[in-house]
Amino acid sequence: MSDLVAYVDGGSLGNPGPSGIGVVIDGSASGTIKIKKWIGHQDNNVAEYVALLEALQCALELSARALHVFSDSEVVVKQMTGEYSCRSSRLYSLHWTCRKLARSLEFSISHIPRENNTEANRLANSAVRRRTSIIANNGAWEAQTRPQGFP
Numbered sequence: 537m538s539d540l541v542a543y544v545d546g547g548s549l550g551n552p553g554p555s556g557i558g559v560v561i562d563g564s565a566s567g568t569i570k571i572k573k574w575i576g577h578q579d580n581n582v583a584e585y586v587a588l589l590e591a592l593q594c595a596l597e598l599s600a601r602a603l604h605v606f607s608d609s610e611v612v613v614k615q616m617t618g619e620y621s622c623r624s625s626r627l628y629s630l631h632w633t634c635r636k637l638a639r640s641l642e643f644s645i646s647h648i649p650r651e652n653n654t655e656a657n658r659l660a661n662s663a664v665r666r667r668t669s670i671i672a673n674n675g676a677w678e679a680q681t682r683p684q685g686f687p
Contacts, residue, residue, distance in 0.1 A: 538563050539602040542591035543648075545656035546575075546583025546609070549664055553577065557587035558659025564598055566673055572659035573669040584609035585630035587660065588616070588645075592637040602642035606653065613647040 540563040548555040555578040559571040571594070575586050588605060595603040607613050614620040615631055616638070622631040650657065663669065 538565060538598065538600050539642075540564065540595050540598065540600045540604070542595070542603060542605045543653055543656040544584070544587035544591050544605055544607050545653055545660045546578075546580065546585070546587040547657070547660045547664060548578055548580045548583050552579040552582075554664050554667070555580075555583040555586075556660045556663025557583055557590055558656040558661070558663065559587055559591050559594070560655050560659070561591060561594055563600075564673075568673075569594060570655070570659060570672040571670075572663040574663045574667045579626065581609070581611055581624070581627055582630065583660070584612045585627060585634060587656070588612060588634050589630060589637070592634060592641070592643075595641060596637060600641060603638075603644075605643075605645040606648045607645060608648055608650045608653045608657070610647055613645050616645045 540561055543560040546557045555575045557573050557575060561569040571590055575583060588607065591605055615622045616634065622628055
C-alpha cells in the first residue's frame, strides 16, 4: 500500500461550458500518473469535484493507504474539510461521493495557488480544447478520444 499525492484541477470554457479535468498522481509504484478527461458541458465547480473524484477512484484502484490532494479550488477544499457546508444541489451528490470514498483512505486536502497547480491545469485545459480523455502512466499515453459532437 502506498501513499499518493495528487494535484487536481477542473475547468470550463464559460461557466457552464465545455469542461475537462486534469489529475497528476505521484507516489505510485509504476510512476507518475497523468489523467486528462473531457467531461462535457459542466460548470467549473462540478469540474473541480469530478477531478477530485477521479483522483480518489484512482487511489482506491491502486490500493493506496493514503492520499493527499492539492487543489486550487477553494470551494472544494473548504467543503471537503468541513469549513463550508455543501448546499448546492449541483454539487451535493459529487461532494457526498467524494467524502464517502475519502473515508476509505487516510485522506487530506489542501488549497494551493493556481500557479502551483500548472500541470493539472494544463491537462484540464488540453482535455477541453481537444475533447479527449487520456491516461498516462509513466509516460505511456492511452487515448480515449470522443467524437467532437459529444456533449
